[in-house]
Amino acid sequence: MSHQSWFVGPEHFATADAARLRLAYYAEVAGRYWGRPATEAEIARGLAEDPPDALTPPTGEFVVGRYGGEAACCGGLRLLDAGTAELTRVYVSPAARGTGGGGALLAALAGAARRLGAHRLVLDTRLDLVEARGLYVKHGFREIPAYGEPGPYSQIWYGKELGAPASAPGAARPARPAPAPHRRGGQ
Numbered sequence: 435m436s437h438q439s440w441f442v443g444p445e446h447f448a449t450a451d452a453a454r455l456r457l458a459y460y461a462e463v464a465g466r467y468w469g470r471p472a473t474e475a476e477i478a479r480g481l482a483e484d485p486p487d488a489l490t491p492p493t494g495e496f497v498v499g500r501y502g503g504e505a506a507c508c509g510g511l512r513l514l515d516a517g518t519a520e521l522t523r524v525y526v527s528p529a530a531r532g533t534g535g536g537g538a539l540l541a542a543l544a545g546a547a548r549r550l551g552a553h554r555l556v557l558d559t560r561l562d563l564v565e566a567r568g569l570y571v572k573h574g575f576r577e578i579p580a581y582g583e584p585g586p587y588s589q590i591w592y593g594k595e596l597g598a599p600a601s602a603p604g605a606a607r608p609a610r611p612a613p614a615p616h617r618r619g620g621q
Contacts, residue, residue: 438502440535442542445498447486451505452498456481459508459525466562467587486523488512494519495546499526499539506530507539511547511555514582519543519552524566536569544596553596556581558588567592 445452460480464472472480489496494512498505509524521543526535547555556578559566567590575592582588 438533440499440501440507440533440538442497442499442507442535442538444495444546445508447489447496447510449498452496452508455498455505455508455525455527456486456523458527459523462525462528463560463563463587467560484523486510489522492550495543495550496523497539497542497546499535499542501530501533501535507535509539509543511543511550511552513550513552514556517552518554518556519547519550520582521555521557524557524569526569531565537573540569540573544594548596554593555596556591556593558582558591560587561589570594 447453447456457477460477461472464476464480468476486496488494489510489512492513494510496510497508499507501507507526507530510522511519512522514520521540524536524539524543526539544555555575557570557575558580559570561567570592573594575594578591578593580588580591
C-alpha cells in the first residue's frame with residue numbers, strides 16, 4: 435500500500451504542469467472519440483478552440499492535483515450563473531487512477547464552486563468516458579436533463595447539489611459575533 439497522498443489546489447492553467455495535463459486530457463478524449471491516437475494537430479486545434487480564460491476567479495477556477503509531489507490530475511469550473519458552476523476538463527492521469535485523485539479533485543472543485551457562491555455543480559460528458567462517469571456517480575452526481583448548447587461531445591449530463599454557500603442569505607450564522615479583526619497602522 436502506498437503512503438503517498440494527494441494535494442489539490444488552484445493553479446493557473448498556463449503553468450507547465452497544468453498545460454501538460456490539459457494536453458494529456460485532450461490527447462485521451464480525442465483519441466477515444468476518433469478511435470485512434472489523436473494527432474498533434476487535432477490536439478492543438480482542441481486546445482485552441484477551448485480557451486480556459488473563464489477558469490479564473492471571479493468567474494471560475496482551475497486546479498491541479500499532485501500525487502506524491504507529481505502533477506497527476508486537473509480540472510476546471512466556470513460559473514454559468516450566480517448559483518451554478520460547470521465542471522470542465524476533469525482529468526486524472528491513467529497511472530494515478532484508483533489512488534483517490536478523482537475524489538480529491540472533485541472535492542477541491544466543489545470547494546472552489548462554494549467560494550464563488552455556487553450551490554450546484556453540473557457537467558456534460560460522453561458515454562464512452564466510462565471512468566469519468568463512474569467517478570461522478572460515485573461522488574453523488576446524478577443524471578440531469580441536457581443544458582446549454584448541444585454538441586457532438588455532450589451525450590450525458592450530470593448535476594449535484596452542494597447546498598447553500600456559507601455567505602448566502604439564510605445560511606447558518608454563528609451563535610455569537612466573531613471578534614473584530616486586529617488592525618495595524620490605522621487600516
